[in-house]
Amino acid sequence: MKPQSARQQKLACDACHYMEDVDRLHKGLIGKECPDCQSVMLTAEDYRIAKRAMRKLAILAWLSRMIVRMYPAAGVGTMQVQVKDGQMFSEFHKDKHL
Ligand SMILES: [Zn+2]
Numbered sequence: 001m002k003p004q005s006a007r008q009q010k011l012a013c014d015a016c017h018y019m020e021d022v023d024r025l026h027k028g029l030i031g032k033e034c035p036d037c038q039s040v041m042l043t044a045e046d047y048r049i050a051k052r053a054m055r056k057l058a059i060l061a062w063l064s065r066m067i068v069r070m071y072p073a074a075g076v077g078t079m080q081v082q083v084k085d086g087q088m089f090s091e092f093h094k095d096k097h098l
Pocket of ligand 1: 013014015016017018034036037038040075
C-alpha cells in the first residue's frame with residue numbers, strides 16, 4: 001500500500017499496481033483483495049507499519065509548518081511514504097511552483 005500524504009491516501013496492489021483512493025487507513029482494509037488480480041492489497045503487517053508511519057508523519061507535518069513559519073524560504077513540499085513487504089520508505093518532494 002502507498003499513502004501519499006496525511007490527507008490523501010491510496011491503497012496500491014503490489015502485484016499489478018492497481019490503485020484505489022481511500023479516505024483513511026483502517027483495520028477493515030486488512031486483507032482486502034485487489035479487484036484486478038485478487039492479491040491481498042493490505043496485510044496486517046503493512047497496516048501496523050503504516051499506522052506507525054502516519055503518527056510520525058503527523059509530527060513531521062507539524063514540524064514542517066513551524067519551520068515554514070520561521071523560515072518562509074524553506075518552501076513547502078509533499079511527503080511521500082510507501083510501505084512494502086514490511087519496510088517503510090519515505091521521500092520528500094519540494095513543490096517546484098511555490
Ligand atoms: Zn492487483
